[in-house]
Amino acid sequence: MVDLSIAAGITSKMDPTDYVGFTFFVGCMAMMAASAFFFLSLNQFDKKWRTSVLVSGLITFIAAVHYYYMRDYWAEQGESPTFFRYVDWILTVPLMCVEFFLILKVAGAKQNLLWKLIFFSVIMLVTGYLGETIYSDQASFWGLISGAAYFYIVYEIWLGSAKKLAVAAGGDVLKAHKVLCWFVLVGWAIYPIGYMMGTPGWYSDFMPEGNIDVVYNIADAINKIGFGLVIYTLAVKKSDSAA
Numbered sequence: 549m550v551d552l553s554i555a556a557g558i559t560s561k562m563d564p565t566d567y568v569g570f571t572f573f574v575g576c577m578a579m580m581a582a583s584a585f586f587f588l589s590l591n592q593f594d595k596k597w598r599t600s601v602l603v604s605g606l607i608t609f610i611a612a613v614h615y616y617y618m619r620d621y622w623a624e625q626g627e628s629p630t631f632f633r634y635v636d637w638i639l640t641v642p643l644m645c646v647e648f649f650l651i652l653k654v655a656g657a658k659q660n661l662l663w664k665l666i667f668f669s670v671i672m673l674v675t676g677y678l679g680e681t682i683y684s685d686q687a688s689f690w691g692l693i694s695g696a697a698y699f700y701i702v703y704e705i706w707l708g709s710a711k712k713l714a715v716a717a718g719g720d721v722l723k724a725h726k727v728l729c730w731f732v733l734v735g736w737a738i739y740p741i742g743y744m745m746g747t748p749g750w751y752s753d754f755m756p757e758g759n760i761d762v763v764y765n766i767a768d769a770i771n772k773i774g775f776g777l778v779i780y781t782l783a784v785k786k787s788d789s790a791a
């Protein structure tokens with residue numbers, strides 16, 4: 549039998565009490581709006597800063613497209629769209645590393661800093677994916693490896709060579725770097741909490757019951773749009789002072 553709702557282009561049924569579905573829907577809208585905002589603002593910046601804002605827009609745009617699919621997947625299957633989730637992250641988290649690198653380039657950041665950050669973020673995400681899917685009975689083991697990679701990233705930007713470059717750059721770049729560091733330390737820490745709420749492990753006894761997707765959706769909105777706004781603010785300041 550032909551599914552008429554699909555033939556007629558009607559979206560899958562939304563249950564008014566489905567708050568998880570609601571966060572997917574709002575997440576999709578927020579990412580789309582943020583992308584439009586970043587893309588349409590591009591002309592006002594100096595060439596040097598345009599790339600950074602463009603990358604901010606790409607991050608929220610890639611997320612918007614994934615949220616479009618995840619929203620549908622959740623509505624139709626009633627389960628976590630883990631695959632789409634991690635495809636989104638494996639594209640957007642390295643782009644967030646690119647953002648760090650781009651603002652530190654003025655202070656002479658070398659490409660090996662970029663590759664180091666990307667390498668550890670990929671380790672963090674691949675091991676997290678294994679723990680949520682294929683080896684979900686050993687979720688705490690894979691979560692630990694993922695967490696170690698996460699802490700390395702935190703170390704590198706807070707205390708390592710990225711920090712030194714930010715200090716060398718000083719001024720607005722140093723300020724923006726600081727804010728991004730806080731996003732990674734606090735905003736990114738929401739993800740492992742969601743992971744622990746959604747997987748079994750030694751933490752199950754004290755972790756509150758909750759929906760992993762709601763936690764991830766809130767974290768994505770904070771981090772992806774927040775990161776972009778920090779970059780946007782820096783670009784505005786830099787372009788004004790040059791004019």
Ligand SMILES: *C/C=C(C)/C=C/C=C(C)/C=C/C1=C(C)CCCC1(C)C
Pocket residue numbers: 637640641644672673675676677691692694695698736737739740743768771772
């Ligand atoms: C836009 C998406 C972002 C910023 C995603 C970030 C994801 C993380 C920081 C995930 C971290 C995880 C751990 C540190 C341990 C448990 C497994 C993960 C993958 C949820």
